[in-house]
Amino acid sequence: MEARFALPPGTGQTSAARVLDDWYVVCRSRDLGRAPRALTVVGLPLAFFRDGEGRPAALLDRCPHRNVPLSGGKVADGCLECPYHGWRFDGGGACRRVPGLAGEAESPARAARAFSCVESDGYVWVWPGEGPPDREPFRFPHLGEPGWAVAHDAFETVGTLHAVAENALDVPHTAFLHRGLFRGTGKTNELEVVVRRYGDRVEAEYIGEPAPRGLVGRLLAPGGGMVTHFDRFILPGIAQVEYRLSDRAHLVVSSALTPVDDQRTRLFAVVAFRLPLPAWLVRPILQPIARGIFKQDARILALQSATIERFGGEEFVSTELDALGAHIRSLLKQAERGGERKAGEAKERRFRMRA
Ligand code: FES
Ligand SMILES: [Fe+2]
Numbered sequence: 001m002e003a004r005f006a007l008p009p010g011t012g013q014t015s016a017a018r019v020l021d022d023w024y025v026v027c028r029s030r031d032l033g034r035a036p037r038a039l040t041v042v043g044l045p046l047a048f049f050r051d052g053e054g055r056p057a058a059l060l061d062r063c064p065h066r067n068v069p070l071s072g073g074k075v076a077d078g079c080l081e082c083p084y085h086g087w088r089f090d091g092g093g094a095c096r097r098v099p100g101l102a103g104e105a106e107s108p109a110r111a112a113r114a115f116s117c118v119e120s121d122g123y124v125w126v127w128p129g130e131g132p133p134d135r136e137p138f139r140f141p142h143l144g145e146p147g148w149a150v151a152h153d154a155f156e157t158v159g160t161l162h163a164v165a166e167n168a169l170d171v172p173h174t175a176f177l178h179r180g181l182f183r184g185t186g187k188t189n190e191l192e193v194v195v196r197r198y199g200d201r202v203e204a205e206y207i208g209e210p211a212p213r214g215l216v217g218r219l220l221a222p223g224g225g226m227v228t229h230f231d232r233f234i235l236p237g238i239a240q241v242e243y244r245l246s247d248r249a250h251l252v253v254s255s256a257l258t259p260v261d262d263q264r265t266r267l268f269a270v271v272a273f274r275l276p277l278p279a280w281l282v283r284p285i286l287q288p289i290a291r292g293i294f295k296q297d298a299r300i301l302a303l304q305s306a307t308i309e310r311f312g313g314e315e316f317v318s319t320e321l322d323a324l325g326a327h328i329r330s331l332l333k334q335a336e337r338g339g340e341r342k343a344g345e346a347k348e349r350r351f352r353m354r355a
Pocket of ligand 1: 064
């Protein structure tokens with residue numbers, strides 16, 4: 001049936017940004033074993049495998065010979081072997097074997113495109129740009145430090161990296177969408193918010209925030225009190241929430257966001273915590289709550305994406321409560337254009353909010 005009223009033309013705007021020259025998490029180190037894996041990063045279909053020394057390697061997932069996906073093959077002699085004619089490629093993409101060919105297998109024209117791939121903090125990271133990388137992958141804070149425990153989880157959701165990062169660092173929705181689980185259990189307080197923008201990151205500091213009184217808050221700070229709270233976005237896709245509830249209760253959730261493509265994002269959460277309760281007790285309580293929160297977020301993000309698509313582009317109205325979204329967007333767009341990321345002096349802005 002034909003629509004009676006046409007929608008006005010959309011803005012055609014999207015916060016999707018293809019930042020290729022940086023490191024993205026691919027998977028946990030333990031999840032890349034003997035078998036190759038196919039994973040798409042920033043729209044690039046890649047085949048991951050471990051070479052003869054066990055080092056992770058990434059090749060474009062298309063055999064240069066007849067374009068069969070290399071990830072459907074197997075690892076042989078430290079090389080990735082194509083399932084069609086058995087050409088073999090090493091971790092650098094060089095063709096090492098062409099079954100039946102009397103002459104030398106290696107030739108630049110037969111090479112598969114290779115991408116820089118490393119292991120750091122228990123994760124496999126890839127640099128989807130041309131390279132060579134000019135920086136190290138992000139380091140997750142407090143891993144292996146005495147008194148600290150860590151929990152890992154991973155999710156995939158519909159939404160641009162920008163939308164997912166903004167959601168992960170957005171305070172006002174927590175009292176509403178996650179009512180009871182997080183904030184939003186009655187009384188509100190006036191807080192001061194300081195937003196600091198740097199060349200490669202932006203952070204918001206919340207001053208005067210009492211310990212959250214939801215389920216999570218009661219668990220982490222049974223005595224209440226004031227908290228130190230920072231939300232940070234660090235290029236190309238780290239969304240970090242830091243809560244210090246007391247000398248004995250400190251929590252840093254670092255989510256490494258990897259764009260699968262423009263509209264889908266994978267989230268690898270690394271939760272470092274030092275709490276008055278033993279880690280074995282905290283983990284099984286926190287995980288279902290965290291997953292419940294994420295489910296609510298994923299549902300909203302999918303609705304947001306579908307609505308933006310239906311209306312032909314983004315059209316956002318903001319208040320100062322949307323502390324980081326516009327900064328995250330401009331950082332991503334700047335990085336997409338290959339802009340400089342000098343740390344330098346922060347630009348600071350302050351406002352007050354009720355939370
Ligand atoms: S298509 Fe890969 S070896 Fe022929
Ligand atoms: Fe949320």
